[in-house]
Amino acid sequence: MQTTPATPDTDLQADNLRRAAIDKSVKGPVLFLFTNGAFWLMLSTLLGVLAAIKLVEPEFLGDCPYITYGRLQPAHINALVYGWGIQAALGVMLWIMARRSGQELKGGKSLLITAGVFWNITITFGILAILMGKSTSIEWLEMPKFVWPVLLTCFLCYAWPIARMFGRAFRPEGFMVSTWYILGACFWFPWIFITANVALHCLPGLGAIGAGIDAWYIHAVILLFFVPVGVGAAYYFIPKITGQPIASAQLASAGFWSLAILGGWTGMQKFMGGPLPAWMSSVGACAGVLLLIPVGLVGLNHHLTTLGKHSSVAASPTLRFIFFGALFYPVSGLVLAMNSAFWTGANLQFTQSWYSFQVVSLYGFFSMCVFGAIYYIVPRLSGCEWLSVRLIRNHFWFSVYGIGTIVIMSLVAGWQQGADLNDPEHWDQTFMNHVINSRPYVVSRAVAWGLISFSNFMFLLHLLLMVAGLGRRSSAPTLLEHDHGDQALPHEAHA
């Protein structure tokens, strides 16, 4: 769109007005998703604490059948994935796509809110059903059968306007890597979700193949939905706040397409040596290790982009969260590669390190990026600035400590568990050594979720205050450090 030449000042003003109009158009749905997502995250972390405690001390809170580990753990993971993860992802996707494509959300806002309400109601029923004893025991799809068509419809209600914005704004000359990732996530998730649900809920029964499909589903959702959203957010916010262009377009493009090509192959190595045809788990294992390539490419690109801008990483809450999220991306790739490769995977199979992969990719990487995005987006939607530097700082550090503990402990625990399981000395023993040796690690898992719960309590509180419009009335953003007065963030960072 060519405009008549104007002075930079009026140009800037027109830009700001346009941005404000876009923000206003997506305000309702985005804030709705973030707030509800934050509630689910809170619940999920509390369930995580409880599940870990029950795994050490099953008599905690009595023998109530609704809170045995076998029901709590799926409830915890489902709340994390569907309650928090997908909801928050949709909010971030919608906002970034609207901003990046320069389009207002035209109409259909009430439909989006309705879809969000239905999403939350359905998940509430689904998770209650797990606790009441209606679980399907299909990992990540434990909620009863009736849940998935509703979730799918709600998701499509959001995916459609996002894809339309992309289509309308697509310019061949413009390189828009963040929107590539987001459109990919919009496109792949329904496909993955329908495939897994039809195969596992509607077909007459696939036996061991079904178990393989389930493992594939988990990894496909992580790698082709959560990872793209996290990386997309990082690609959007890192250049915006540091004021540097993305270091290399070739790296970005290669990172995207290698993820797209490899992401769908992995997962079945979870059952290596099992009843699945051997080639299926071998392919999964190869892809799991090869995924280090896209992970490394993206990591390198982010590193090059932030190079020399570390003071803004310290100062801007958004950049700090996203920077650490982007650091956890290679970590999650390494955990996946270790689980997949034959010579470490044989030891880590059926241990906590698989849980560790889910947590590090969902919380360490994806959620940290989304927190960063939320710290940027919400002030623009609610019209006030974050209240307290201390709350943000605590949210950040307790999350980092918590997630670090979970990752390290789960990996060490996985190694220990595997060693105990495969120790030839134990061939005629009970599982006593195994259970007693893994106890301290499970305790630390409970402590780590406790730290994360604490950090999310502050996040939830802060977010609610912001949504209620009780934030600071100021034109200056809330920064974590002010030591470099002159080196203030470039203007773009506040736009």
Added chain:
Amino acid sequence: MTNFRTFILGLAASFGLPWLCLIVLPAMQYEQLTPVAYDKDKDGVEGFFPPAPINGQGQLVYIREGCNQCHTQMIRPVQLGLDGWYKGWGQDQEARPTTPARSNVLGDYLGEKYALLGIQRVGPDLANYGWRAPSAAALYQHLYSPRSIHDWSTMPAYTGLFTLQKIQGPVSEHAVKLPKKFAPPAGYEVVPTEEAERLVEYLLSLKKDYPVPGQSAAVAASPAKK
């Protein structure tokens, strides 16, 4: 607009290939599988493989309680793990079996809606639990109060599958026998519900190491012949 179309096509192609190869084709092939008849001369046994459908009612309780969070049902080959050599993890219950229990094949789970291969291995593998399981009575005790058997156990006590009732007349023959420390108050007894009975039947029926038709090694290893 061609670029947009190429982009969507790229997204579809990159994901469509693994989707087709890894999910659709194997699932279609699996749907064709049927139980295989044993060859009496070669396999030495008669009937079909897998021999019997699993106990669906009991499996529902297993699924509902999320037992697969901690128990796998999958024996790995010996190059991957110790599974096959664990004492009693196969049909052979002797102290030192001469051959390891065989690893599982696709056919072992035929007829199951969803194979409960498991998520973590916090407790022992249950693929062939039926061979080494103690009596049903001991299993009830294990389900009702795992710590009455191993004080270090982290298994939940599934008291919800049992009813605590006042003894009327003679003690019920189904009543769970418990050591003194874990016993119900005097005048009461613990009786398994129907769900617990189905679950125990299911656990006792878990025998996934029947010889595979056409694999003579499996037959030679099978102690059923002696």
